[in-house]
Amino acid sequence: MVIDGLQYANWSEKIFRQMREGGVDAVHVTIAYHEMFRETVANIEAWNRHFERFPDLIRHARTADDIRAAKADGVTAIVFGAQTPAPIEDDIGLVEILHTLGLRFMQLSYNNQSLLATGCYEAEDPGLTRMGREVVAEMNRVGLVVDMSHSAERSTLEAIEVSARPIAITHANPASWHPARRNKSDTVLRALAESGGMLGFSLYPHHLKGGSDCTLQGFCEMVARTAEIMGVERLGIGTDLCQDQPDSVVEWMRVGRWTKRVDYGEGSADAPGFPPMPDFFADNRDFPRLREGLRAVGFDAQEAAAIMGGNWLRFFEESFGARA
Amino acid sequence: MVIDGLQYANWSEKIFRQMREGGVDAVHVTIAYHEMFRETVANIEAWNRHFERFPDLIRHARTADDIRAAKADGVTAIVFGAQTPAPIEDDIGLVEILHTLGLRFMQLSYNNQSLLATGCYEAEDPGLTRMGREVVAEMNRVGLVVDMSHSAERSTLEAIEVSARPIAITHANPASWHPARRNKSDTVLRALAESGGMLGFSLYPHHLKGGSDCTLQGFCEMVARTAEIMGVERLGIGTDLCQDQPDSVVEWMRVGRWTKRVDYGEGSADAPGFPPMPDFFADNRDFPRLREGLRAVGFDAQEAAAIMGGNWLRFFEESFGARA
Numbered sequence: 001m002v003i004d005g006l007q008y009a010n011w012s013e014k015i016f017r018q019m020r021e022g023g024v025d026a027v028h029v030t031i032a033y034h035e036m037f038r039e040t041v042a043n044i045e046a047w048n049r050h051f052e053r054f055p056d057l058i059r060h061a062r063t064a065d066d067i068r069a070a071k072a073d074g075v076t077a078i079v080f081g082a083q084t085p086a087p088i089e090d091d092i093g094l095v096e097i098l099h100t101l102g103l104r105f106m107q108l109s110y111n112n113q114s115l116l117a118t119g120c121y122e123a124e125d126p127g128l129t130r131m132g133r134e135v136v137a138e139m140n141r142v143g144l145v146v147d148m149s150h151s152a153e154r155s156t157l158e159a160i161e162v163s164a165r166p167i168a169i170t171h172a173n174p175a176s177w178h179p180a181r182r183n184k185s186d187t188v189l190r191a192l193a194e195s196g197g198m199l200g201f202s203l204y205p206h207h208l209k210g211g212s213d214c215t216l217q218g219f220c221e222m223v224a225r226t227a228e229i230m231g232v233e234r235l236g237i238g239t240d241l242c243q244d245q246p247d248s249v250v251e252w253m254r255v256g257r258w259t260k261r262v263d264y265g266e267g268s269a270d271a272p273g274f275p276p277m278p279d280f281f282a283d284n285r286d287f288p289r290l291r292e293g294l295r296a297v298g299f300d301a302q303e304a305a306a307i308m309g310g311n312w313l314r315f316f317e318e319s320f321g322a323r324a
Numbered sequence: 325m326v327i328d329g330l331q332y333a334n335w336s337e338k339i340f341r342q343m344r345e346g347g348v349d350a351v352h353v354t355i356a357y358h359e360m361f362r363e364t365v366a367n368i369e370a371w372n373r374h375f376e377r378f379p380d381l382i383r384h385a386r387t388a389d390d391i392r393a394a395k396a397d398g399v400t401a402i403v404f405g406a407q408t409p410a411p412i413e414d415d416i417g418l419v420e421i422l423h424t425l426g427l428r429f430m431q432l433s434y435n436n437q438s439l440l441a442t443g444c445y446e447a448e449d450p451g452l453t454r455m456g457r458e459v460v461a462e463m464n465r466v467g468l469v470v471d472m473s474h475s476a477e478r479s480t481l482e483a484i485e486v487s488a489r490p491i492a493i494t495h496a497n498p499a500s501w502h503p504a505r506r507n508k509s510d511t512v513l514r515a516l517a518e519s520g521g522m523l524g525f526s527l528y529p530h531h532l533k534g535g536s537d538c539t540l541q542g543f544c545e546m547v548a549r550t551a552e553i554m555g556v557e558r559l560g561i562g563t564d565l566c567q568d569q570p571d572s573v574v575e576w577m578r579v580g581r582w583t584k585r586v587d588y589g590e591g592s593a594d595a596p597g598f599p600p601m602p603d604f605f606a607d608n609r610d611f612p613r614l615r616e617g618l619r620a621v622g623f624d625a626q627e628a629a630a631i632m633g634g635n636w637l638r639f640f641e642e643s644f645g646a647r648a
Contacts, residue, residue, distance in 0.1 A: 049417075
């Protein structure tokens, strides 16, 4: 089982075929950044068109069983997620509505303060808001996973504590390896692991030591060190692959509608666009190389299989249904 | 199995308890008249609150199997429908979105011309529009039933012809019995029956011969005459019960936002509000009387059971899933 914990590509038949070539069984895809509810629904409509057009390549998945069935049928399962809470607007009732429409992950904040929590670029982090606590409880009830990939430290620790079900950081790396604003402290990683949560390792160059020059061995040695902190069973991949996107899309991710100026986020005025991916991971066809890299740094076949997708599948099984 | 093919009550615990008292196993409830998409979603959110609050009385149903399971568990199954196509706005992609959210019936037009078809109060009826034909095909694909209760004659006949799956007139009576604008010609009833469609008999007084003074015997004799035209297996009940609604709601149904004046629809300036229900059917507790009335005019037990809900269940089974 090979599962990618996050992608936001410029979706096309080419990319869906590459998923099949790479043996990718399931992908958590971002369906919304700053899109409000109606715009998010339009994005789901676009996905419905993809599902109708490419039934031999992809299929919408709502459960771990859907993913197993897709794998058996030789198609890639697509799991929906949102990178900001904009899709629920100011309305807690939209949590269940979006879950019914297939949403399975939602970040409580993205770089900035949201109605729910604080993002990792704010100067101050007052933790989960009143609405944030209510929304986490509702997400727990229906089976929508709290994702804190772009959130600030205190908000993340409070989400881990307040959530009655394990949460995820779908795409980030340890800050102790590469101290990017988006990478996570060992304190967060330990609390995440102890609560049964999941970390997806990112291959986005800004999250990598050495950036685009990061090597497969360096990446996999970092995975091995993180396994010592969190345990193998808490680890997955979350490539953050943004394949074939124009630079205008990274600007939308960073700027949304919250400023009229340009915010470079993890980039800079000199490098405002998407950085080039590392040599060892250009697109979905490179998943087998990740498995080889994990084996080369000492993971056995079973451990590598767990990190490549088995752990995500177990987590999906526990997380996507209504609370017992 | 007792199924009501249409209600739009002012939903409350009282009414849900009356459904249980009346032995009502499933109800097709109207969740939208002139509400556009976001407003319709807000109405679904309100239903989700009802489902969460009254799990011992009601449950959302998406399939015939859901209805059987609800009956086995002693709760009333709720099936969503829309009385106008306003919820899909101008966007065919919303057909699948609303089906995913549970919508199982949608009228193509309501009294007036819509983007899809003509309503029964228009002077001219040019039949299904270009978009109407596209939307019918999409409804057929996903399993959303075409309902022509408030549509005009030609549009209705064209919907029957164009739809690849049987359609429904969820709440109306034969015009030959009571020539109201909302009741249907024998031509329509014959075409509906021949295509495998369903008619739900209305108990809304404006659709009844004698109005609020209509008797149970008179109503059931009308059902028997319609069985001669359509066959017993094409018949069900669709009470159009609007219990506990203030008169402002009947004004919303008739006027929506399409005029700044008052339109009295089936009412009049002298009688602008909801007419009193006939003595023999005040609310959900009176369903057993309908069955007795059907037996009294000569239907055998099996026929009465089919009309009281068995036929709707078979129709739901055939209609609510994706097209094979």
